[in-house]
Amino acid sequence: MAKLTVSDLDLERKKVLMRVDFNVPIKDGVIGDDNRIQAALPTIKYVLDHKGKAILCSHLGRVKKEDDKKGLSLRPVAERLSNLLNKPVIFVPVTEGQQLEDAIAKMDDGSVLLFENTRYEDVVNGEYVKRESGNDPKLGEYWASLADEFINDAFGTAHRSHASNVGIAEAMHQAGKPVAAGFLMEKEIQFLGEAVNNPKRPFVAILGGAKVSDKIGVIDNLLEKADKIIIGGGMTYTFYAAKGIKIGDSLVEKDKVDVAKSILEKGGDKIVLPSDNIVAKSYSNDAEHKVVEGDIDDGWMALDIGPKSVQEFEDVLKDAKTVVWNGPMGVFEMPNYAQGTLNVGKFLGTLSDATTIVGGGDSTAAVKQLGVSEKLTHISTGGGASLQYLEGKTLPGIAAIDNK
């Protein structure tokens, strides 16, 4: 069902509370990659252009003890946001109380305020009480009381039930106030939702990464929905073991071999495994390495798919109309084992007739690092959240947004 979005709201003169994802890397007060701040700008600008008062909140890192708070203030984010918006951002260094309420009362239309890291609420008087991440309803109620409308634009936390997403939304519902998705959230729901629930066919999923155990839920769900499932990366070799192919010293989850067997039985020819691999003497970029087909001898470990597999994968992908990709095809962090991931990514970029979606986490890092992200349709911003979406689970943060 379609969700209410920011463009459905009447924003003028309204106090608009916005949950954004400003969980950026910060070291000694200096922000590293500010992608997440950039990604939140369209919704923030839209609210400001429509003369709303944007009251922003976000979590940053994990706060488990009083001492953790020191390095996890959102103040540097307020400064960066101010530079990016080219306008002042009022920073309020607390998460509740008079100081915050006074600052909000003084806001002009079209102004922007950011209050302190919502996870500061996880530690109160030195005690780890998880008010934010345990979704204390009183906290959600309090934050909801600060505003007329709530926009959730933090897809990255949508799979968690926290006070700053689900708690606020529930309290807004109680108070008869609207809860809408921001543009970033809307895009994620549109692309991931369409792909999983209503894909243009053929629909091909590419699943890679280290472990089968992380992806069982995704495979189970996509076995029902996809026309083909291509498997690559470290989890390949648990499937090899299930098929009786020798794996040498490659990564394997012995306790998941039976699961792999039943997936293969259920999936039949829906499942496509690599036929050749780049095998190395040790887990190192400089180790001796070569391409082998089929069985992998002892003393060798597979660290990437081979060139023949890339061609076979391309053959499956060439007619696809929807592709969802989660997890690299090999140890892409090492240049000698990045070719499989790179070539699959490059090929996806040539599929002009298909919707190509990268489902978060390491795959997002891989396509960015390898420079193939521009040609793809959608790169999801949420790791865990996109995985859960692909598993077909209901994400509490999204469920709590009003339907249209």
Ligand code: AMP
């Ligand atoms: P994931 O977080 O499950 O998507 O896994 C990503 C990680 O899997 C990356 O750090 C890769 O280096 C690693 N990986 C991919 N292929 C292999 C492989 N053949 N052997 C060991 N690790 C791998």
